[in-house]
Amino acid sequence: MRRDNGLTLLEILIALVVFGVVAAVATSGVANVLRLQATNEAVTSAQAKLRRVTEVFTQELRSAVLGGVTNAPYASGPNQISFLLLDGGAGYQVLPHDSGNNDSFKNATNVDIATSGSLSEVRADLVDSDVLMVNDNGDAVILTITGVSQTGGPNSRKFNLTHPACANTIDFTRNTLIMSVKTLGISYDPVTGDLFQQVGGEDPEVLAFGLDGLDLEYVYQEADGTPHVLASPLLENGSPSRESQIGGTPVTLARVQMTVASSERTFGGRELSRSYTGQVEMSSNPSFRINRVVACG
Amino acid sequence: MARRNQGIAMLYALLLMVVVVGVGALMFARTVAEIQHSGDDAAIVQTLLVARGAANLGGQVLQGAVRQELHEIVETRSSTTGRWSFGNTGSSASSPVPNATSVVNDLNGVAQVLQASIDSILCSSTDFSPSTGGSGRFVVYFTGTACGAPLPSGVSLPGGRFVEGNPRGGASSAAEQTYAIPFVMVAEGSLGQYRRNVVIQGEYRFTVGRGSFAKYALFTNVHRMNANQNSEVWFTEDTLFDGPVHTNNFFRFFRNPWFGGKVTSAGCGDPGDTDCDGSFNRRGAEFFGEGFVRWQDMRPDSDNPSYTNGSGTHAPSLAEVDWEAAFVALPENNQDQEQAARDGGIRVNGDVSQLRLYAADAAGNPLVPDGNGGFTPTATYQYIEVLRGSTTTRYRYGPDLILHQLQSGQWVSLNRQFNGVIYVDGDIERLTGPARSPSNSSDPRRAPPALARFAQITIAADDDIRITGDLKYEDPPCSGVPTRNADGTVTPATCDNLDAVNVLGIYTQDGDVLIGHNNSQSSYNAPRNVTIHGVLMTSSGRVEVEDYDQDRNDPKGAVNLMGGIIEYYYGAFGTFNSATGNQVSGYDRKFTYDQRMSMGIEPPFFPTVTHDGVKDVIVFSYGQREQVY
Numbered sequence: 001m002r003r004d005n006g007l008t009l010l011e012i013l014i015a016l017v018v019f020g021v022v023a024a025v026a027t028s029g030v031a032n033v034l035r036l037q038a039t040n041e042a043v044t045s046a047q048a049k050l051r052r053v054t055e056v057f058t059q060e061l062r063s064a065v066l067g068g069v070t071n072a073p074y075a076s077g078p079n080q081i082s083f084l085l086l087d088g089g090a091g092y093q094v095l096p097h098d099s100g101n102n103d104s105f106k107n108a109t110n111v112d113i114a115t116s117g118s119l120s121e122v123r124a125d126l127v128d129s130d131v132l133m134v135n136d137n138g139d140a141v142i143l144t145i146t147g148v149s150q151t152g153g154p155n156s157r158k159f160n161l162t163h164p165a166c167a168n169t170i171d172f173t174r175n176t177l178i179m180s181v182k183t184l185g186i187s188y189d190p191v192t193g194d195l196f197q198q199v200g201g202e203d204p205e206v207l208a209f210g211l212d213g214l215d216l217e218y219v220y221q222e223a224d225g226t227p228h229v230l231a232s233p234l235l236e237n238g239s240p241s242r243e244s245q246i247g248g249t250p251v252t253l254a255r256v257q258m259t260v261a262s263s264e265r266t267f268g269g270r271e272l273s274r275s276y277t278g279q280v281e282m283s284s285n286p287s288f289r290i291n292r293v294v295a296c297g
Numbered sequence: 298m299a300r301r302n303q304g305i306a307m308l309y310a311l312l313l314m315v316v317v318v319g320v321g322a323l324m325f326a327r328t329v330a331e332i333q334h335s336g337d338d339a340a341i342v343q344t345l346l347v348a349r350g351a352a353n354l355g356g357q358v359l360q361g362a363v364r365q366e367l368h369e370i371v372e373t374r375s376s377t378t379g380r381w382s383f384g385n386t387g388s389s390a391s392s393p394v395p396n397a398t399s400v401v402n403d404l405n406g407v408a409q410v411l412q413a414s415i416d417s418i419l420c421s422s423t424d425f426s427p428s429t430g431g432s433g434r435f436v437v438y439f440t441g442t443a444c445g446a447p448l449p450s451g452v453s454l455p456g457g458r459f460v461e462g463n464p465r466g467g468a469s470s471a472a473e474q475t476y477a478i479p480f481v482m483v484a485e486g487s488l489g490q491y492r493r494n495v496v497i498q499g500e501y502r503f504t505v506g507r508g509s510f511a512k513y514a515l516f517t518n519v520h521r522m523n524a525n526q527n528s529e530v531w532f533t534e535d536t537l538f539d540g541p542v543h544t545n546n547f548f549r550f551f552r553n554p555w556f557g558g559k560v561t562s563a564g565c566g567d568p569g570d571t572d573c574d575g576s577f578n579r580r581g582a583e584f585f586g587e588g589f590v591r592w593q594d595m596r597p598d599s600d601n602p603s604y605t606n607g608s609g610t611h612a613p614s615l616a617e618v619d620w621e622a623a624f625v626a627l628p629e630n631n632q633d634q635e636q637a638a639r640d641g642g643i644r645v646n647g648d649v650s651q652l653r654l655y656a657a658d659a660a661g662n663p664l665v666p667d668g669n670g671g672f673t674p675t676a677t678y679q680y681i682e683v684l685r686g687s688t689t690t691r692y693r694y695g696p697d698l699i700l701h702q703l704q705s706g707q708w709v710s711l712n713r714q715f716n717g718v719i720y721v722d723g724d725i726e727r728l729t730g731p732a733r734s735p736s737n738s739s740d741p742r743r744a745p746p747a748l749a750r751f752a753q754i755t756i757a758a759d760d761d762i763r764i765t766g767d768l769k770y771e772d773p774p775c776s777g778v779p780t781r782n783a784d785g786t787v788t789p790a791t792c793d794n795l796d797a798v799n800v801l802g803i804y805t806q807d808g809d810v811l812i813g814h815n816n817s818q819s820s821y822n823a824p825r826n827v828t829i830h831g832v833l834m835t836s837s838g839r840v841e842v843e844d845y846d847q848d849r850n851d852p853k854g855a856v857n858l859m860g861g862i863i864e865y866y867y868g869a870f871g872t873f874n875s876a877t878g879n880q881v882s883g884y885d886r887k888f889t890y891d892q893r894m895s896m897g898i899e900p901p902f903f904p905t906v907t908h909d910g911v912k913d914v915i916v917f918s919y920g921q922r923e924q925v926y
Contacts, residue, residue, distance in 0.1 A: 012305070019309055026313075030320050037324065044331065048338065055342075065920040089453035090498040090919040091479040095397055114397040116405045116456035125453045157398035157456060174394070175460060179919060180453075 042264035042272050050276035053195065053208045053260050057186060058280045060085070061256060065132060065181055067282035068140065068290025069218075069233050069240045069253065073185040073198045076240050078216055078231040080187035081256065084132055084142075084293075088125045088180030089115075094133065095158065096172055105172040107297065110162045111143075112151070113178060119150045122159050125180055130200065131161075132181045136173035138242065138291025142181070143168065166296035188214035195260075212261040212273065219279075220244070220251035227254070239292045242282070255281045344431060345493040345923065347486030351433030352495045352921075354425060355482045359437065359501060359916045366414040368911040370407055371505055372623045375909040380464035382474050382505045382909045383407070383457075395459050400476070404457025408439040408478050420444035431488035438481040439501070449496055454479050460502060473506035473912060492924075499918040505909040509899035510627075511802060511832040514540025514558055514890040516863040518568050518627055520548060522839075523866050530867045531585065532613065537779040539789045540861060540890025545624050547579040547589070550602075555614045555787045557779065558890065561622035564592075570837075571626045580620050584611040592620035614787070627836040627865060628904040634757035634804065635720045637902040642718030643681065643692060643700075649721050651684040652756065655731040656749035656771045661693075663731040663745035664771065670742075676749035676771050681719065696751040717901035721758040724808060727820060728756065729766025741828035741857060746771035748799045748830070755900040756801070761808035763843070765823050770830040772797040775859055778887045790889040795896065801831030801860075802900025809868070810835050812856055814883060815844035826854035827884070832891070832900060834863035841868025845883035852880035855887040861894060 007015070064083035074080040095112040097104040105111075111133065115122060126145045134140040143163040151158045161178075170176075182200045186207065189196065193211045196204040220228045228251060233240035242253045261275040371382070379385035383403035384395030415437060424434045436443045438454065448454065462474030477500040485494040510516060515538055522528035529549055536554035543561045545568040564580030565573040581591040586606040595602040599620060603612035638644035656676035657663050664672035681692040691703040692715075700715040701708040730747025733740070744767035748754065756762065775792035782788060803810055810833045813822045833840045840862045849872070856870060871883025891898075 007306075015306065016309075019313075023313065026317070033324070034320075037327070041327075041331070048334070051338075059923045063921050063923060084920075086452075086498050086920040086922065088451060089455050089479075091458075091477075091500050092455040093397060093401075093458040114401050114456060114458070116401050117453065121453065152398075157401040 039270075039272065043274065046262045046264040046272060046274040047276065049208065050260050050262050050274060053211070054258065054276050054278040056207065057258060057260075058278050060184060060186070061280040064282070065090075065179060066134065066290045067253075068242065068293060069256070069282075070142075070183065070293045071238070071240055072142075072183055074187045076216075076218075076233050079190065079214055080185065081216055082183060082185040084181040084290075085184050086179060087182040088129060089117075090177075090179040092126075092178040094172070094176040094178055106169065107167050109164045109167050110160055111168065111178070113159050113161060114157050115159065116157060119148065119154075119159070123148050126161060126178075129180050130182060132179045132290075132293075133168065133170065133176065134179070134290055135170050135176040137171065138289050139170040140290045140293045141168060141170050141296050142183070142293060143296055163296075169294050169297045210262065212263050213259075213275075214261075215259045217257045217259075218253060219255045219257060220246065221254040222246075222249050222251055229257075236292050237294065239294055241292045242289060243291050253282055255279050340488050340491045341493065343429065344486045344488045344491040345495075347427060347431045347433040347488065348484050348493045348495045348923075349486075350427060351425070351435045351486060352482060352484035352497055354433070355435035355437060355484055355497075356916055358419065358435075359480075359482075360914060362418060363411070363415050363437070363501075364503070364911055364914045366418070367407075367411055367501075367503060367914070369619070370410050370414065371503075371909050371911050374403070374407055374410070375505060377626075377908050380466075381459075383476055384459060393464070395464075397458065400459045401456035404476060404478055408457065411478075412438075412440045412443060415439075416444055431486055433484065433486045435482055435484040438483070439478055448481060449483060452481055452496065452498065454481060462504075473504050475502060475504045477502040477917075494924045495921055497918050497921040499916060502915045502917055503911050504913040506912045507905040507907065508910050508912065509894075509903045509905055510834055510863045511861060511894045511899040511903050512541060513543055513863055513894075514538045514861045514888070515542045516625070516861070517544045517546065517867050518570075518865045520544040520546040520562075520867055522869055528866075534781070535886075537781065537787055538888065538890065539779045540892070540895065543622065543625060545573070545626075547582055549583040549585070550611050550613045551585040552609050553612050553614055553785070555779070555781070557616055557787070557789055558895075559617040559619070560613075560615050561619045563622050563624040564620060565624060568624070571629065573624050577621075577624075582613075582620070585609075587611070623908055626907045627863075628806070628907070629836070633904070634718055634755065634902050635722070637716055637718040638720030638757070641713060641716035642720060643683070643715075645683055645685065645719070645721045646723075647685065647721075648723035648760075649683055649685055649725045649758075651682070651727040651729065652719070652721070652725050653680075653682040653684075653729050653731075653766075654747040654752075654754070654768065655680050655682075656746045656752070657731075665734070665745065666742065670776070672746055672771060676746070676751075679749040679752040679754075683719075717753045717755055719754065719756045721756075723758065724760035725756070725758050725762045727765040727813070728762055728768070728803070729764070730768045732766065733824060739825040739854065741767055741769075741824075741826050744769055744824075744828065748801055750797070750799050753798065753800045753901050754802070755804060755902055757804045757806075757902075759807055760805060761811060761838075762803055762805050763811045763813045763821065764803075764827070764829060765813040765821055767824065767828045768801060768831055769828055770797065770799040770801070770859075772799050773830060773859060774891055774893050775889050778857070778889045792889075792892045795893050797893070798898070799830075800891075800893070800898055800900050802834070802903045803831055804834045804836075804904060805838070806836045807838070808835065809838035810840040810864075812842040812870070812884065814842045814853065815847040823853070826857060828857040828859075830859045830891075832860040832863070832894065832903065833858070834904065835865060836904070837865050839866045839868030840864045842870045842883045845869045846872045847882060849882045852882055853884050855885040857887045857889075859889045860891045862888075 070082045074082045092113045145161045147162040185198045187196045195208040197207045198204040218230045218233045234244040257279040259277045263271045263273040375382040381395035384400030386399040387396035426432045457478040460475040463472045465472050479500045482497040531549045531551045532554035533551045539557035541558040545563040564577045566579040567575045583589045584604045586608045587604045592599040667673040678693040683690045694700045694715045698714040700711045731745040733743040747768045750772035774794045774797045775790045777790045780788045872881045
C-alpha cells in the first residue's frame with residue numbers, strides 16, 4: 001500500500017533534510033574549490049604579468065646600443081632608466097675634419113662620413129634622425145642630423161652631415177663611428193602604479209598597469225669581480241658613466257637588475273603580492289662601448 | 298498526491314545535477330583557458346630562445362665558414378704591392394692610414410663577392426631543428442640582399458672601413474692590418490604558428506697578413522723537375538699528402554694519388570719568378586692518357602675529376618681543390634733572415650763546414666731513447682755547433698732563450714735572448730743532429746733529438762744546405778705517416794701533440810736543400826731512413842736527394858719528413874724500377890704534414906707569402922633587436 005500511495009510527509013522531510021545536508025556540504029566544497037582556483041589564478045595572473053613586464057624590459061635593455069645607459073628621456077635611477085636602440089644603419093665611419101690636430105672636429109656642427117650608399121640612401125637613413133657618435137674612448141654624443149650633402153662629386157663615397165642645432169662635444173679618434181639610434185626610456189609612476197615607455201620624442205605609452213613597484217639596481221664591478229650594487233648609475237659631469245671609480249677603485253657597469261612587484265585581489269577580497277627579479281648583462285666589447293653620453297653643445 | 302511527491306524529488310535531483318554540471322563546466326572552461334594561455338606563453342618563450350640559438354649558430358658560422366670564404370677572397374683581391382691591403386688609391390705615401398673612401402670602394406667589392414659566396418653555401422643549409430621542438434634559421438647580410446631577400450625595413454648597411462695596422466714597407470713585409478665590413482644578421486625561430494626574430498647589427502672585423510710559407514705541405518713554383526719541359530712530375534698512387542699542396546703551375550695525375558689537405562694550382566703555363574709571366578692558360582690539370590683538361594671541362598665535375606682509359610682510372614682523391622688559385626711568388630731576398638740574425642740571432646760569415654744541433658743536458662750529453670718512443674732526460678739546453686775550417690764555435694740556450702757561448706771552457710752569457718735565426722752567408726756543407734747510437738744504425742729511432750722541446754730555430758743560408766744527419770724534435774707533434782690501406786683508403790698520420798712548440802725551418806734563397814747522397818766522404822751523406830722534422834724551403838732551387846739516380850742498387854730507404862717542402866722546381870729523391878716498382882737508388886718519400894703549421898705555429902722569421910690572407914676575425918655587435926610583441 002505504501003508503495004502505491006507514494007512517500008509520507010515524514011519521508012519527504014527526511015529526504016529534504018538529507019538533501020540539504022548533502023547540498024550544503026557540496027556547496028561548501030565547491031566554494032572552497034572556486035576560492036582556491038581564484039587564488040591560484042590571481043597568483044598566476046600576477047606572475048604572468050610580472051614575467052611579461054620583465055621579459056619586455058630585459059629584451060629592450062639587452063638591445064641597448066653598446067650597453068650604454070643615458071639620461072634622456074628619463075634620468076636613470078631607481079625607478080626609471082634610459083638607453084639607446086639602433087634605428088637604422090650602424091657603423092658609419094667618421095672622417096677627420098682636417099689633417100692636423102683636428103681641433104676643428106670638436107664644437108663643429110657638421111661631420112664627414114665615408115660609406116658605400118648613395119646620397120638618397122644616406123639621407124633616408126640619417127637625416128631627421130638622432131645619431132649616436134661614439135669614439136674610441138667611449139665618449140658619445142647624440143646629434144640630430146638635419147642635412148646631408150655628397151662631397152667630391154656624385155660618385156664620391158664621402159658625405160657631409162649637418163647638425164646645426166647642437167654642436168659636437170667629443171674628440172675625434174680613428175675609430176669614431178656614427179649609428180642611427182632612437183632613445184628609449186622606461187619609467188615607473190609610484191602614484192598610479194603605471195609603467196611608461198617613451199620612444200624618441202613620442203608621447204609616453206603605458207607599458208603595464210597596476211604595478212606595486214619597480215626597483216632598478218646598477219651593479220658595478222671591480223676588475224676582480226667584486227660587485228657594488230647601486231640605486232643609480234655613477235655620474236661623470238652629470239652623465240651616467242659606464243666606467244668610473246668607487247673609493248678610488250675602477251669599476252665598470254656590468255649589469256642592471258630589476259625587481260617588479262604586483263598584487264592581485266582574490267575572489268574573497270584578499271590581496272596577493274608577488275615580485276619578479278631579472279638581470280641584464282650590459283653588452284660591450286673591448287673596442288666599442290659607451291662609457292658616457294655627453295650633452296651636445 | 299503520490300505523483301506530485303515523486304516529481305518534487307526528481308526536480309531536486311535535476312537541479313542538483315544542473316548545478317554540479319554548471320560548476321564543473323565553468324571550472325573546465327577556465328582550466329582549458331589557463332592551459333591555453335600557459336601554452337602560448339611557453340611557445341613564445343621557446344620560439345624566442347630558438348631565435349637566439351639561431352643567432353648563436355650564425356655567430357659560429359661567421360667565425361668558421363665565412364672566414365674561410367673571406368680568406369680566399371682576400372687572397373685574390375688584396376693588394377700585393379701597395380702599402381695597404383685595401384684602400385691604396387688616393388693614399389699618400391706618408392699617411393698612417395689608407396684613403397677612407399678608397400677603402401669603402403675596395404671593401405664594397407669584397408662584400409659583394411663574399412655575399413655571393415656565402416649565399417651559395419648558407420642559404421639552403423642554415424635551418425636547424427633543436428630537439429626541444431621548433432626550427433631556426435639565420436641570414437647574414439653583407440650587402441642589401443642576402444638569399445634573395447632584401448634587408449629588413451629600418452636597417453641599412455654602411456661601408457667598410459680601416460680599423461688599425463701599419464703600412465707595409467715592401468712586398469715581403471708581414472705587417473698586419475685590420476679592416477671591418479658591417480653586417481646584419483636576421484635570426485628567426487618558429488614553433489607552429491609562433492614566430493620570433495632577432496636582428497643583430499655589427500661589424501665583421503678581419504685582420505689580414507701575409508702568412509708563412511711553412512703552411513704548405515708541398516709548394517712548387519714550376520711543377521717540373523727542372524727547366525726542361527720534358528721533366529714532368531706525376532702524382533701517383535704513392536703520393537700521400539695530408540696538408541695543403543700548391544703550385545703556380547699545374548699538376549699531373551696518374552691513377553689515384555691522395556690529398557688530405559687543400560690542393561690549389563694557379564694554372565700559370567710558364568710561371569716566372571715573381572708573377573705568372575704569361576697567361577693563366579693552364580687552369581686545370583693533366584690526367585694520364587687524357588692530356589690537359591681545363592677545370593671547367595672536368596668530368597664528372599671539377600671537385601672529383603675521374604678519367605678511365607687503357608692505363609687505368611685516373612681519379613685523384615681531393616679533400617678540397619681550387620684550380621684558379623692566386624699566384625704565390627717565392628720571396629726574392631733573404632734580407633729579413635739576415636737582419637734578424639744580426640738583431641738577435643747568430644750570423645756566420647762565409648761557408649760553414651758543419652752546423653750541428655742537439656738537445657742535451659747541462660753537461661752536453663745528448664738525450665737517450667727511453668724505450669717508450671721518447672727520450673730521457675728532458676733537455677735543459679739547446680746546443681748549436683758551428684764548424685768553419687778548423688774552428689768550432691759552440692752556443693747553447695735554455696728555456697729562457699738567453700744565448701751563451703763556450704769561451705775557454707766556460708759558458709759565457711751573451712746577454713741577449715736568442716731569436717731563433719741562424720744565418721749563414723754562404724753554404725752549409727753539413728747540417729746534422731746528434732749521431733745515431735750506434736752510428737751505423739739504419740734505424741732513425743736511434744737518433745737523439747736535435748731540437749730541444751723549447752727550441753724554435755730557422756736556419757737560413759745564401760747558398761746550398763746539405764742535410765747529412767737526422768734532425769728530430771724532442772717533442773714531435775705527430776707520429777707515423779699517411780698509409781695506404783689494402784682497400785685503397787688512406788689512414789692519416791696521428792697528430793695528437795699539437796701543443797708542442799719545438800719547430801725547425803731550413804731555408805736557402807739561391808741554393809738547393811740537399812739530402813747528402815753519393816759523396817765520396819761518408820760524412821757528407823745522410824744515413825739510411827734519414828728523419829727530418831722541419832720545413833724545408835728554397836726560393837730558387839730544389840729540395841732533392843743529391844745524385845738521386847746514382848749509387849744504383851743501394852737504395853737508402855726513405856726520407857721521413859715531418860713538415861713541408863717549398864721549392865721552385867720539384868726535386869727528385871730517387872729512382873724506381875717501373876716494372877716492379879722497387880726502389881733502385883736514392884730515397885723513397887714518407888712525408889707527414891706538421892698540422893701545427895696551419896694553426897699559426899711557424900719557424901721564426903720564416904719567409905712569408907706575398908699576398909694577404911685572413912689571420913683572424915672578430916664579430917662585433919653594436920646592438921640587437923629582439924622581437925618583443
